[in-house]
Amino acid sequence: MKEKIKNLIKDALEKIGVEETDFIIEHPDDLKNGDFSSNVAMVCAKNAKINPKELAEKIKIELDKNLPEEIAKVEAAAGFLNFYLSRKYFSKSIEEILNKGKEYGKNELLLGKKIMVEYTDPNPFKPFHIGHLMTNAVGESIARILEHSGAEVARANYQGDVGLHVAKAIYGLFDNEKLQSKAGSIALQAGNIGRAYSRGAELYETDEKAKKEIDEINKKLYVRNDDKINEIYKWGFDVTMEAFEDIYKILGTKFDFYFLESVMASLGEEVVRANAGKVFEESDGAVVFKADKHDPKLHTRVFITSQGLPTYEAKELGLTEEKFKTDPDMDLSITITANEQMDYMRVVAKALSIIHPELENRMKHITHGMMRFVGGKMSSRKGNVVTGESLLNDVRDMVLEKMTDRNFSSEEQEQIANEVGVAAIKYSILKQSIGGDIIYDFEKSISFDGDSGPYLQYSYTRANSVLEKAQKENILPDFENAPEEILELEKLLYKFPRIVARSAFEYEPHYIANHLVEIARAFNSFYGNNLIVSKDDQYSSYKIALTYAFSFVMKNGLSLLGIEAPRKM
RNA sequence: GCCCUUGUAGUUCAAUGGAUAGAACGAGGCUCUUCUAAGGCCUUGAUGUAGGUUCGAUUCCUACCAAGGGCACCA
Numbered sequence: 001m002k003e004k005i006k007n008l009i010k011d012a013l014e015k016i017g018v019e020e021t022d023f024i025i026e027h028p029d030d031l032k033n034g035d036f037s038s039n040v041a042m043v044c045a046k047n048a049k050i051n052p053k054e055l056a057e058k059i060k061i062e063l064d065k066n067l068p069e070e071i072a073k074v075e076a077a078a079g080f081l082n083f084y085l086s087r088k089y090f091s092k093s094i095e096e097i098l099n100k101g102k103e104y105g106k107n108e109l110l111l112g113k114k115i116m117v118e119y120t121d122p123n124p125f126k127p128f129h130i131g132h133l134m135t136n137a138v139g140e141s142i143a144r145i146l147e148h149s150g151a152e153v154a155r156a157n158y159q160g161d162v163g164l165h166v167a168k169a170i171y172g173l174f175d176n177e178k179l180q181s182k183a184g185s186i187a188l189q190a191g192n193i194g195r196a197y198s199r200g201a202e203l204y205e206t207d208e209k210a211k212k213e214i215d216e217i218n219k220k221l222y223v224r225n226d227d228k229i230n231e232i233y234k235w236g237f238d239v240t241m242e243a244f245e246d247i248y249k250i251l252g253t254k255f256d257f258y259f260l261e262s263v264m265a266s267l268g269e270e271v272v273r274a275n276a277g278k279v280f281e282e283s284d285g286a287v288v289f290k291a292d293k294h295d296p297k298l299h300t301r302v303f304i305t306s307q308g309l310p311t312y313e314a315k316e317l318g319l320t321e322e323k324f325k326t327d328p329d330m331d332l333s334i335t336i337t338a339n340e341q342m343d344y345m346r347v348v349a350k351a352l353s354i355i356h357p358e359l360e361n362r363m364k365h366i367t368h369g370m371m372r373f374v375g376g377k378m379s380s381r382k383g384n385v386v387t388g389e390s391l392l393n394d395v396r397d398m399v400l401e402k403m404t405d406r407n408f409s410s411e412e413q414e415q416i417a418n419e420v421g422v423a424a425i426k427y428s429i430l431k432q433s434i435g436g437d438i439i440y441d442f443e444k445s446i447s448f449d450g451d452s453g454p455y456l457q458y459s460y461t462r463a464n465s466v467l468e469k470a471q472k473e474n475i476l477p478d479f480e481n482a483p484e485e486i487l488e489l490e491k492l493l494y495k496f497p498r499i500v501a502r503s504a505f506e507y508e509p510h511y512i513a514n515h516l517v518e519i520a521r522a523f524n525s526f527y528g529n530n531l532i533v534s535k536d537d538q539y540s541s542y543k544i545a546l547t548y549a550f551s552f553v554m555k556n557g558l559s560l561l562g563i564e565a566p567r568k569m
Numbered sequence: 570g571c572c573c574u575u576g577u578a579g580u581u582c583a584a585u586g587g588a589u590a591g592a593a594c595g596a597g598g599c600u601c602u603u604c605u606a607a608g609g610c611c612u613u614g615a616u617g618u619a620g621g622u623u624c625g626a627u628u629c630c631u632a633c634c635a636a637g638g639g640c641a642c643c644a
Contacts, residue, residue, distance in 0.1 A: 029584065029591075039587065042624070052624075078588050079624090123644085160644070261644090286642050297572060305642040312644050343573060343639045369574085370637075402607070420607090431593095432582050436575065437637065444581070444594075448607045451582085451593040458607050466604045502585075514583065517592075521609095528600095528609040547604095569607080 001070065002036065005083055009040050012062035018048045018055065027498075031491055034075060034082030042079045052079040090486050091542075093494035095479045097549040105556045107501045111150035116323055117143045119336040120253070123160035124240040125169035127194035128247055128388040131338060131371050134438065137429045138368050139336045140253045140562040141509040148560060149504040154326070156257040158319060161237060162265065165197065167218035168204055170232055172196030175203070175210075180232065187389060190243030193236050194387065247388055250418060251426075252562050257326060259319055267318030269310040271355065272303045279354050280304075289313070291347040294354070301347045316348045317355070324359065332362055334507075339367035339435070366507055369437035395421035402448065403569070412568075419564040420454050427453030430561050431513040451517055453563055456554065459520040460565045462527055463551040470533045470544045477545035481538060489522040489546060496553050500560065509561055516557045523550045 002025045013020050023040035041056035048055060056076035063074045063081075072086035097104050119139020122132045143153045160166075173180050176199065179192040203210035220226040221233065248254065272280055272287055280287045285306030291298035303314040323333050337345070345365045353360035399417040408416065424447070429438060431451065448454040470477075492515070499515045502508075526532075532543045555565040 024585085026585070026587095028588080030588080033588065037588090042587080046624075080588065082588095164643070284641080288641065299572075299640050301640090302642040307642075309642085311642065315644095338638090339574065340638050341644080344644095346573090367574085372637085399607095406605085428581095436582090439581065441581075447594080449594075450607095452607085454607060455593095458605080462605060462608080469604045506585090510583080514592080521592090524608055525610085527604080531603060533604060568605085 001085070001089075004068070004070075005036055005038070008063060008066075008068075009038060009059065009081070012059050013040070013044065015062055016058055018044055018050075020044065021047060027495060028080075028082070031488065033077070033080065035085045035491060036083040038081045038083075039079075040081060041076070045079075056081055085486075087482060087484060087486060090490045090494065091479045091482050094490065094542075094545055094549045097493060097552055098477065098479075098545060101552055102556065104552055105148060105496050105500045105560075107149050107497055107504070109149040109501055109504050110146060113151045113331045114154075114327055114329060115146055115151045115332045115334060116154045116156050116257075116326070116330055117146070117334045117336065118156040118158055118259075118323075119143075120248075120255075121158050121160075121337070122244055123163075123165055124237050124244075125166045125193055126197050126240075127191075128244060130386045130388060130391055133251075133388045133391065133425065134368060134371055134429050135336055135338065136248075136251055136253060137426045137562060138366075138434050138509070140251065141426075141430055141560060142334070142336065142366070142507055144560050144562060145500065145504045145507075145509060145512070148500055154256045155253065156259060156323065157255045158259045158261070158264075159241075160261045162221065162262040164204075164214070164218055165201075166233070166236075167214045167221060168200030169193055169197035169236065170200070170217050170221075170229060171203070171210060171214045172198070172200035173232055173236070175199060180235075182235070186239060186242050186246065189239045191387075191389070193240055243389075247392070250392060251422060252564065257323075259322060261315055264315040264318035264322065265310045267322065268314035268316065269304060269318075271317040271321065272310065272314050275355055279351055289347065289351045291350045294350055298347050298350055299343070301344055303351075313344065313348050313351075316345075317352060320352055320356075320359065320363065324362075330362065332364060333359075334364045334366060336366045336368065338370055340370065341365075342367050366434070368434040372437055372439050391425065392418075392421060395424055399424075399448075399454075406569075408568075416566050416569050419566050420448075420457060420569055423453030423457055423558070423563045424448065425453075426561060426563055427456070427513060430509045431517075433508060433510050453561075454569075456516050456520050456558060457563070457566060457569060459523055460551060460554045460558070461567065461569050463523065463547050463554070464567050466527070466532050466547050467544070467551065470547075473533055473535065475533060475535070475540055475544060477548055478541035479545055480542075482542045483539045487522075487526060487546070489519065489526050489550060492519045492522050493549055493553050496557065503560070512557055512560050516554060516561075519550065519553060519557075523547075523554075 005025050010020060021043045023038055023043045025036055025038050028034060028037045041059060042052045045052040045055050056079050059081060060074050060076040070086055070089040072084045075082040117139055120132055120136040122128045143155055147153045173196040179196045181192065182189065200214060204214050217229060220229050224230055276287060280289050280303055286302045287304035288300050288302050290300045292300060301313050302311055304310050324330055349363060349365065396417045399420045400413065403413060403417065428444065496515065499511050503511045530543060532547055534540050558565045
């Protein structure tokens, strides 16, 4: 449609004899200004030496001579040209949504592209905290949006199975043997290991003797020569990894690849050694990369310590090579982390682009903001981080409380509560642009009013109830006999595919989240002002078709945010 | 000190260089004998400061101010 309007304007300009300059066709922010608008008169006015308003008027007159049936009217206002689409156009767009169903909203922006997305990255032996929840929500949504744009996406998770944090956890487990109990659920055992880690981390800072022992355990872990440590390591690793899987299941993520730091360490070290003298140089006994030599905005970082151990930077080199080994034709490798890692990822990327120039444009680092807390410094109090699991449980319990007056089996109740809870959390993360920090407010993240995940789900279930009633009363959807007035809901629904494309192009899920709130609001308003299923209403069939269209778009949109759409709640 | 990110209603967020800067929460009022009131309707308020580019700047540029992150052997 956009192209069609553009061509109409081009023809009109030619007929008037005004030279064409670059102009745009866009959806105006406010529906009052039409369905499409163009700035053509303003950008061309200067060359044509006419007042923009006059030029807009002239173009309008020319356009009016030959309007296609999809356009109801053209208006010249404040120098803009506003196009109003016709009833026929909207009826057809509703028909299109119903025909495409699940496929509606897909685009071919990335057709045939192979993309790997790495996200979440929790560390075994450490708690899965809400920061991981945030990366997971962002990563899963971006993965789905890319898939919806035609890409073949592989999901990857990179986990720190070696390092000081493991030694701290193991020290904590030795320190308090109760925490080693193998009784109870996986979640319970993993929780104990998390507590052991917190304890170890605290003692490492405050207790000299503990610090020494933890460093000792760390060395033994590296060479793997202590049976007692190896045994507890294996148990702890298995338990925490399994606990992570349970969380992924609730969150709706399934990874295709798992990369472990212990494996990347030696691979990365090899890469650094192979390029020593060329890319890397020695400095104070360590092997470093002086990125500032290549770009003054970057800085020097250590890749291999003076102790001879590879750092995270070196491991990242190994990781990137491994990722491209899974598929040498991969078009893009995306890594999603918090923005505190931005600067050194740039250094790593610089080193990589020198070693592997062919990969330079095939790597992308997307950063999201940090989780901050409102009303309390939870993060600064050691061992008092909000774990993903506790948050999920709290939210689920709140939902259950709210559901007491509904008639569901306990099984149904459990599932719905989980889906609604995850929606509340994910939406509170994804509703805003991912770059900025998120001020995490527990009360708000589980709020079910207004601008929230459950609000979207609730609108969807309402639509479902309407459709069930329509089936019972045997009224079928139809697009032919539509009311003359074009509803706001229709004007929002047909924009969905463009919103998805923009989200994919910018790697920003919040455009979808915001659009879903708009259509939910429009639907709820429509629902409140109309009896949709009614034998006495000649437009009932059209309204039912519209309700179907809404439910498809809402379900598809929620799915792109990684949120389930329950039929009832 | 240097580099990166961010400054928009009381609060949390929107706004591909365009029209009267949008929502939500909060506060106040109305609204269920109708398809789920987790809803709808109405009222209330903002672009950090100073310049610049432009027909037009929340958006781009410069300086300043403020917040957060990073800057050699942690990740």
